[in-house]
Amino acid sequence: MKTRITELLGIEYPIIQGGMAWVAEYHLAAAVAEAGGLGLIGAASAPPEIVREQIREAKKLTEKPVGVNIMLLNPNAEEVAKIVVEEGVKVVTTGAGNPAKFMEMWKNAGVKVIPVVASVAMAKMMERAGADAVVAEGTESGGHIGSATTMTLVPQVADAVNIPVVAAGGIADGRGFAAAMMLGAEAVQMGTVFVTAEESIVHNNYKQKVIAAKDIDSEVTGRSTGHPVRCIRNKMTREYLKLEQEGATFEELEHLTLGTLRNAVMDGDVVNGTVMAGQIAGLIKEEKSCKEILQGIMAQAQELLKGC
Numbered sequence: 070m071k072t073r074i075t076e077l078l079g080i081e082y083p084i085i086q087g088g089m090a091w092v093a094e095y096h097l098a099a100a101v102a103e104a105g106g107l108g109l110i111g112a113a114s115a116p117p118e119i120v121r122e123q124i125r126e127a128k129k130l131t132e133k134p135v136g137v138n139i140m141l142l143n144p145n146a147e148e149v150a151k152i153v154v155e156e157g158v159k160v161v162t163t164g165a166g167n168p169a170k171f172m173e174m175w176k177n178a179g180v181k182v183i184p185v186v187a188s189v190a191m192a193k194m195m196e197r198a199g200a201d202a203v204v205a206e207g208t209e210s211g212g213h214i215g216s217a218t219t220m221t222l223v224p225q226v227a228d229a230v231n232i233p234v235v236a237a238g239g240i241a242d243g244r245g246f247a248a249a250m251m252l253g254a255e256a257v258q259m260g261t262v263f264v265t266a267e268e269s270i271v272h273n274n275y276k277q278k279v280i281a282a283k284d285i286d287s288e289v290t291g292r293s294t295g296h297p298v299r300c301i302r303n304k305m306t307r308e309y310l311k312l313e314q315e316g317a318t319f320e321e322l323e324h325l326t327l328g329t330l331r332n333a334v335m336d337g338d339v340v341n342g343t344v345m346a347g348q349i350a351g352l353i354k355e356e357k358s359c360k361e362i363l364q365g366i367m368a369q370a371q372e373l374l375k376g377c
């Protein structure tokens with residue numbers, strides 16, 4: 070399937086892997102790239118030199134394009150922004166902020182820039198700043214989220230900008246992919262389904278927690294702090310939401326989640342850890358390879374989109 074996104078990125082399928090903190094490391098990114106999508110290394114809060122190392126390792130595993138996601142809340146974002154240029158990365162996505170100050174450097178280096186946005190205003194601002202495309206990310210997504218749903222955000226962003234739009238949030242199969250195309254998207258970005266991929270290095274407890282999740286097992290912590298984060302309900306979210314309801318301070322709440330995503334992903338602590346995942350976790354029933362995930366989605370979507 071050809072869209073402006075497959076042409077822009079030189080990929081076979083219009084599917085982008087989310088730049089998930091701790092999860093989106095080079096094995097997963099290379100596997101998605103080899104399967105025909107755009108794999109991403111999630112820089113998240115990693116030290117800049119680790120990001121450089123990850124980029125180099127990915128290149129050893131695949132010659133296909135692998136991008137980097139830069140999380141703009143990271144105090145090291147500027148250093149990582151320079152490293153992607155030094156390492157010859159061809160595609161950057163950004164999250165949790167406004168990447169305008171890095172745009173000129175990236176454009177001069179020929180890097181394709183795809184900011185993740187959660188509003189029409191931000192999408193328009195990114196187009197004006199020179200973005201090549203935007204990811205319109207709905208509140209169904211895992212991790213740090215905005216408030217608009219994918220169903221409402223994607224068509225509004227598609228109407229507001231001329232650059233291609235990638236839909237994210239709540240997509241994990243061919244039906245979601247086809248629906249996104251109907252809403253005006255030219256690609257999808259998915260995170261949660263890749264958490265459970267065979268090539269994903271997350272602890273098995275984390276994968277099983279996503280696979281066991283049902284439709285309404287999702288919670289959002291941090292609405293009161295201005296940093297809403299969607300994750301799967303567990304002991305941590307129950308304690309967090311109770312404290313939040315009781316009017317706990319930002320510091321008290323931060324204390325409860327500091328380092329807990331790492332603990333869940335790396336050590337398998339899915340009781341006190343933060344198990345970030347989107348609302349679509351309930352749809353995911355088994356571990357599959359990235360190739361099976363991409364080919365399954367494309368086959369189902371192409372059948373549904375016949376005649377469209």
Ligand code: TUI
Pocket residue numbers: 090113140142163164165166167185186187191206211212213214215296298
């Ligand atoms: O960035 C994400 N998802 C993330 S980042 C992350 S790491 C983290 N861990 C703990 C606490 C907080 C973060 C986990 N998940 N998605 C992309 C995204 N970007 N969603 C929403 C936005 C966004 C929000 C506001 C983008 C721009 C924006 O603009 C505000 C501004 O600066 O004007």
